[in-house]
Amino acid sequence: MYKDLDAYWMPFTANRQFKKAPRMLARSSGMHYWDDKGRQILDGVAGLWCVNAGHARPRIVQAIQDQAAELDFAPSFQMAHPKAFELADRIVKLAPEGMGKVFFTNSGSEAVETALKMAIAYHRVRGEGSRTRLIGRERGYHGVNFGGISVGGIVSNRKMFGTLLAGVDHIRHTHDPARNAFSQGQPAHGAEFADDLERLVALHDASTIAAVIVEPVAGSTGVLIPPQGYLQRLREICDKHGILLIFDEVITGFGRTGMPFGSQTFGVTPDLTTVAKGITNGCVPMGAVIAQSKIHDAFMTGPEHLIEFFHGYTYSAHPLACAAALGTLDTYAEEGLLTRAAELAPYFEQALHSLRGEPNVIDIRNIGLVGGVELQPLAGQPTKRAFDVFLDCYDKGVMIRTTGDIIAMSPPLIVEKSHIDHIIDTLRGALRRVA
Numbered sequence: 300m301y302k303d304l305d306a307y308w309m310p311f312t313a314n315r316q317f318k319k320a321p322r323m324l325a326r327s328s329g330m331h332y333w334d335d336k337g338r339q340i341l342d343g344v345a346g347l348w349c350v351n352a353g354h355a356r357p358r359i360v361q362a363i364q365d366q367a368a369e370l371d372f373a374p375s376f377q378m379a380h381p382k383a384f385e386l387a388d389r390i391v392k393l394a395p396e397g398m399g400k401v402f403f404t405n406s407g408s409e410a411v412e413t414a415l416k417m418a419i420a421y422h423r424v425r426g427e428g429s430r431t432r433l434i435g436r437e438r439g440y441h442g443v444n445f446g447g448i449s450v451g452g453i454v455s456n457r458k459m460f461g462t463l464l465a466g467v468d469h470i471r472h473t474h475d476p477a478r479n480a481f482s483q484g485q486p487a488h489g490a491e492f493a494d495d496l497e498r499l500v501a502l503h504d505a506s507t508i509a510a511v512i513v514e515p516v517a518g519s520t521g522v523l524i525p526p527q528g529y530l531q532r533l534r535e536i537c538d539k540h541g542i543l544l545i546f547d548e549v550i551t552g553f554g555r556t557g558m559p560f561g562s563q564t565f566g567v568t569p570d571l572t573t574v575a576k577g578i579t580n581g582c583v584p585m586g587a588v589i590a591q592s593k594i595h596d597a598f599m600t601g602p603e604h605l606i607e608f609f610h611g612y613t614y615s616a617h618p619l620a621c622a623a624a625l626g627t628l629d630t631y632a633e634e635g636l637l638t639r640a641a642e643l644a645p646y647f648e649q650a651l652h653s654l655r656g657e658p659n660v661i662d663i664r665n666i667g668l669v670g671g672v673e674l675q676p677l678a679g680q681p682t683k684r685a686f687d688v689f690l691d692c693y694d695k696g697v698m699i700r701t702t703g704d705i706i707a708m709s710p711p712l713i714v715e716k717s718h719i720d721h722i723i724d725t726l727r728g729a730l731r732r733v734a
């Protein structure tokens with residue numbers, strides 16, 4: 300195993316801590332990783348919310364291998380290859396009615412930038428060029444590029460990077476532990492938090508606002524589940540004012556909440572949806588924007604030889620990513636994985652909420668196969684308690700994730716009840732040990 304750890308500047312990592320005690324993954328299969336010493340680690344987070352079908356699935360591996368030998372790269376501007384069209388078609392068939400067009404990117408962050416640009420340009424091509432303002436939400440995570448951190452609302456991801464995009468504002472977040480702590484599924488209180496958008500409309504005027512972007516379930520900030528009626532109300536306010544609604548489904552897309560997309564679980568259809576991660580089971584980088592056909596169609600004017608939307612990436616619809624995604628969608632379909640979270644949700648919910656009363660647990664939240672456990676931060680040392688729980692679980696052979704003092708779980712959708720028990724029991728032990 301390679302020993303010199305100096306050169307690699309690791310992303311979103313405590314580099315010095317890691318390099319003193321590396322957590323080095325060597326191999327993966329099904330629900331498990333193995334580290335460089337051959338130790339088995341149960342994957343409680345689907346890698347990074349992306350390996351929804353589990354690791355090293357044969358159809359996906361084969362698809363990638365075959366594709367590399369057949370067509371390694373095809374230019375994505377003014378050229379294409381058949382699998383790009385096939386994949387777009389397959390995604391549209393899974394998506395809510397009316398969402399008929401797919402624009403490919405290489406990550407969730409790029410999908411977000413693409414959706415924001417689409418929204419602004421859409422209004423302009425329709426003659427409403429004054430609609431340039433973008434509205435995000437406090438605690439939102441929309442990747443790490445400048446548009447994404449501007450509409451995002453996670454302070455550490457923003458504060459180091461200057462003034463960000465101009466013309467951005469935020470509605471309030473939906474976290475309300477005083478009323479909603481230990482809710483099972485969607486919290487009962489907080490639909491009215493959507494009315495905060497009316498406040499921003501009153502301040503800025505709807506004629507200046509292009510779009511609102513939210514995660515249906517806010518994942519990276521620590522699993523915030525939308526209150527009952529909240530997303531419906533947001534949709535209504537957007538409709539009333541001609542504002543586009545963007546759902547960032549990078550985490551909720553591809554089965555995480557019990558339906559292919561969170562929009563279907565919550566019964567609210569956005570104008571644009573961003574996806575990534577589970578689209579290829581995390582095997583090859585890929586993201587996409589799924590757009591209402593009306594948005595695409597608004598661009599289809601002018602002489603036919605002219606490019607309609609000046610945007611795209613060298614690796615948009617990369618052949619390896621398309622092949623991986625098609626293999627992934629086949630695997631999801633054959634094994635019923637896009638609705639499996641709904642079947643397992645009651646068991647997962649019960650297991651997760653059995654942690655209520657364990658040391659320092661101040662809230663537990665869940666939907667589908669997503670769970671969050673919020674801890675009382677150690678006095679004067681925010682994030683340390685949850686990080687210590689993460690290290691303890693890893694030491695005991697279970698991978699979870701933490702943000703701040705919140706533990707997040709999102710196991711692959713192939714998870715069995717025995718795995719859920721193992722994850723929760725290990726976490727229970729860690730909470731007791733770290734306390």
Ligand SMILES: Cc1ncc(COP(=O)(O)O)c(C=O)c1O
Nearest residue numbers: 406407408440441442547549550
């Ligand atoms: C909701 C959401 N949007 C965007 C992203 C960014 O995706 P990527 O890391 O692929 O750029 C993430 C990643 O976790 C995410 O959760």
